[in-house]
Amino acid sequence: MNRRVARLRAAQALYQMDVAQSEPNEALESVLDTGEEASGFLKDLIFGTVEHKAELDTIISANLVGWTIERMGHVDRAITRMALYEMQYIDDIPKNVTFNEAIELAKAFGGEESGKFINGVLSKSMEELNK
Template sequence: MAEAPKQQMPARRKARRRALEVLFEADLRDQPPVEVLAGYLERIEKPHPEHLGYAVRLVEGVAAHLDRIDELIGSYAEGWTLDRMPVVDRNLARIAVYELLYVDEVDDPVAITEAVELAKQLSTDESPRFLNGILDRIAEYTTR
């Protein structure tokens, strides 16, 4: 395997984690993600890390398609409403669904795996399995 994909994955994971931080803050404060993003970008030391561009793309993309993304998550989260989900899980799902629907260069299994891996680090013990199930069902639906 070529070296480039190995180098991209950590950068993309860092970008997803940064996007999660912004979406998490926006969710908790009940503020528009793009407004929180602007403040976040002002606080980051310059020069900005290379992966920041992808983080911005994720936040802006989730914000632009939030209604559709939340509709899908709500439909496929069997027995759960968005409001009942842990904030981390809800926003990891939003990032992954955005990637599933709108980011062609990220394969569906990669988007799902990345959400699950971040859930292992940042959320509850049940979260990885929970997210994997929802995201698998959404990926199956979106590829029909």
């Protein structure tokens, strides 16, 4: 499983946890194709994002203009949390790669506006984190 597919599966699992209140292991199993094995990267994205959710939500909330995190779409929230987790805690991936992958995922799942929205939130969040 390459990293792009892992990000897609992780976003789906995080979305499921947010909407259906699924447990992480249950959500992970539900996004895998028959016979597909979860990569370490996929597990790290899901379980790491869940572990750091409160911290990630604080960062996101501080960088929303005219919005609250509760008002964000479930897909946008899942992708933003996952991307921030990856940029904060996974050192071997360039931040611009994670950033671009998150925007592409947002466009694929939520459309052009979601891509722009996540771009803005991640840009502002990264400026603060880099200070």
